[in-house]
Amino acid sequence: MATTRDTAPYGGPGGYRPDLYFDDLIDEWQGEEKPGHDHQPERWAAKGRVDEWMEKEFRFGGSRIKRKSVALILLGTPALVPLFFMLPALLTLNTNTFSVSVDDTLGTGAELCLFLCLLVTPMVTLTGQRWFFPLRRWYGILMACNAIGDALAAGLTDSFAGGFLGRLAGHVFELMGFMMVMLVIPLLVTGNPWAQRKLGRYWKPLHALIYVIWGLLFLHLSLLEGFGFEHGSDGSGFAGDGDPVFHQRLYQYSACSLFLLTLRLPPVKRWIAARQKEGRGWLVWVTIAPVLALFMFGLIFIINEEIFKGLDSFTNTPSAE
Amino acid sequence: MSEMSASGGERDTTAGRIILMAISILAAVLVLAGLFYATGTGGRHKAALAAAECEPNLSPSGLQCTTVQMLNGQYMAIVTPAVQQLNIDEAAYTANEGRSLATAEVALTSEITSERELDARLASFPFPPGVSPVVKALIQANQARANLTTEQARSSSLTQMRSFNQQIDVDGAAVQKEMKLLRSALGSRPTADQEP
Numbered sequence: 001m002a003t004t005r006d007t008a009p010y011g012g013p014g015g016y017r018p019d020l021y022f023d024d025l026i027d028e029w030q031g032e033e034k035p036g037h038d039h040q041p042e043r044w045a046a047k048g049r050v051d052e053w054m055e056k057e058f059r060f061g062g063s064r065i066k067r068k069s070v071a072l073i074l075l076g077t078p079a080l081v082p083l084f085f086m087l088p089a090l091l092t093l094n095t096n097t098f099s100v101s102v103d104d105t106l107g108t109g110a111e112l113c114l115f116l117c118l119l120v121t122p123m124v125t126l127t128g129q130r131w132f133f134p135l136r137r138w139y140g141i142l143m144a145c146n147a148i149g150d151a152l153a154a155g156l157t158d159s160f161a162g163g164f165l166g167r168l169a170g171h172v173f174e175l176m177g178f179m180m181v182m183l184v185i186p187l188l189v190t191g192n193p194w195a196q197r198k199l200g201r202y203w204k205p206l207h208a209l210i211y212v213i214w215g216l217l218f219l220h221l222s223l224l225e226g227f228g229f230e231h232g233s234d235g236s237g238f239a240g241d242g243d244p245v246f247h248q249r250l251y252q253y254s255a256c257s258l259f260l261l262t263l264r265l266p267p268v269k270r271w272i273a274a275r276q277k278e279g280r281g282w283l284v285w286v287t288i289a290p291v292l293a294l295f296m297f298g299l300i301f302i303i304n305e306e307i308f309k310g311l312d313s314f315t316n317t318p319s320a321e
Numbered sequence: 322m323s324e325m326s327a328s329g330g331e332r333d334t335t336a337g338r339i340i341l342m343a344i345s346i347l348a349a350v351l352v353l354a355g356l357f358y359a360t361g362t363g364g365r366h367k368a369a370l371a372a373a374e375c376e377p378n379l380s381p382s383g384l385q386c387t388t389v390q391m392l393n394g395q396y397m398a399i400v401t402p403a404v405q406q407l408n409i410d411e412a413a414y415t416a417n418e419g420r421s422l423a424t425a426e427v428a429l430t431s432e433i434t435s436e437r438e439l440d441a442r443l444a445s446f447p448f449p450p451g452v453s454p455v456v457k458a459l460i461q462a463n464q465a466r467a468n469l470t471t472e473q474a475r476s477s478s479l480t481q482m483r484s485f486n487q488q489i490d491v492d493g494a495a496v497q498k499e500m501k502l503l504r505s506a507l508g509s510r511p512t513a514d515q516e517p
Contacts, residue, residue: 243362246355255351262344271337287341290349297355 054131068131076135079116079142082109083149085310094316099157101318104309106150107177111217111249112302113143115256118214122263125272126284137191140210144188151181173223180216183209218253225250246301255298259291392449393507399446400500403439410435418486422479429474429482436467452506459499466492 054068085105089097117139124130151168158167160174169178187209189195196203225248245251262268275284312318413428440463448456469485469492476482 243359243365245358258344258348262341265337265340267334267337268341269337271334271341274334274337287345290345290352293352294348294355297352 050127050129051131072132072134072138075132076138079109079113079139082106082112082146082306082310083142085109085306085314086149086153088314088316092316095157097313097316097318098153099318101309101313102150102153102157104305105313106146106153108302108306108309110143110146110150111253112299112306113139113146114210114214114217115260115299115302117143117210118260122260125263125269126288128276141188141191144184144191147177147181147184148188151178171223173220176216176220176223180213180220183213183216187213214257218250218257221250221253247305249302249305252298252302252305255294256302259288259295262291263288393504396446396503396507399442400439403435403442406435407432407439418479418483420479422476422482425479425482426474426476429470433467433470433474436463436470440464440467448507452503455499455503455506459496459503462492462495462499466496 054071055066057064057066082105086098086102088094089102117136120133120136120139124133154174155164155168160167160170162170167174169175187207190199190203190206199206227250263272272284275281309318410428410432414425414432417425417428440460443456443460443463446456466489469489473482473485473489476485
């Protein structure tokens with residue numbers, strides 16, 4: 001009963017799999033539901049073909065490069081953009097830029113990286129492809145870097161009273177952010193093969209903390225955005241472009257999280273696996289399409305926020321909107 | 322046995338189907354509501370700009386809002402320290418124009434640096450298109466004054482240096498006039514044809 005998925009280049013079940021970081025719990029379940037070749041060879045063979053195609057090498061400048069490597073670099077590089085946006089302010093030690101817009105640039109960057117990190121597993125569920133799996137670790141690491149950078153800059157340059165700690169945890173919404181950063185540190189430190197080996201069976205439960213961070217982000221944004229209710233110009237929805245609802249960070253979070261959460265519910269995964277087993281993958285895509293569309297809707301406005309606030313930070317003309 | 326297993330499997334996936342259908346319907350409603358809401362963006366954009374006294378021409382793609390007040394604040398943040406520095410340099414020159422050529426020259430050099438810096442900052446300031454002719458005139462007037470100050474700083478005697486004073490004053494008055502024009506242009510609300 002070997003399956004296409006079993007032959008993936010990430011090691012066999014129970015073996016050492018260095019590419020599995022954060023959000024790994026789902027794979028246990030997927031292993032149980034792996035379909036056999038005899039039931040639906042077409043779909044899994046097709047998915048295997050994509051993975052195989054990605055594994056192939058091509059010649060570039062005298063060296064051989066895997067297609068997968070190029071694809072991973074192309075998909076992974078944008079996650080560096082938030083840090084890049086803050087680089088001029090860091091090099092010129094511009095405290096004004098840090099004080100005004102680090103939360104919008106690195107904070108939003110951390111949120112984006114978290115969602116991208118959490119998106120990998122649902123995409124594996126939907127497509128059956130695994131070649132993009134290493135991105136989960138990459139996005140997770142960059143989420144941690146963005147979050148820690150945001151916290152450090154806020155603690156050093158924010159205008160709140162109470163010194164470094166007061167600026168980090170002086171308000172309840174900040175306390176939530178501070179807790180997220182505290183939780184992300186052990187994940188960052190143990191997000192490597194050596195730590196995975198050393199921690200053994202404790203590694204997975206530890207990395208389930210990513211879900212706690214996801215929940216804390218909801219509380220952080222809820223408190224920051226007045227539980228989603230706009231009060232005049234108070235809140236991120238006031239952007240002057242006539243789309244306050246789309247700019248509400250809590251709504252963006254909710255729109256994205258609905259998709260990420262739905263695809264993690266065991267009954268939903270069982271239904272998807274059953275339809276895929278029947279060779280009716282199209283039904284899965286049709287059913288999930290509105291949830292995916294809502295996810296894209298939310299994500300586009302988070303990216304929009306990141307680009308505009310980030311460019312302002314990059315030019316050291318931070319926007320306080 | 323296999324029938325029981327099949328029926329159990331069906332039950333297993335029923336819950337998933339119901340959950341997914343419910344969430345999908347909710348998501349579809351939200352997406353449609355979002356698209357419907359998006360159709361009113363233009364009207365709300367104009368209303369938001371009017372309510373916040375926004376300067377629409379300063380908003381790239383209309384996604385940010387810079388009010389006239391913010392614009393004036395940013396402009397003054399550039400001009401005020403520059404003018405203060407120029408006043409200090411001028412005072413230093415006035416104090417030395419009758420007694421020390423070297424010190425007066427240092428004061429004029431500092432003045433030139435301040436003038437050039439102000440020009441550079443004005444040139445990179447995101448002025449709305451409506452006021453760009455005034456800005457151009459201000460930069461030109463300031464450049465003319467800086468050029469003349471440069472010539473004055475090259476003087477070989479105090480008498481020669483003082484001979485520039487009257488022309489410098491005339492150029493200074495031109496700069497001040499353009500600055501006043503710019504302030505009043507920035508303070509006024511955009512006209513209807515400037516609205517996006």
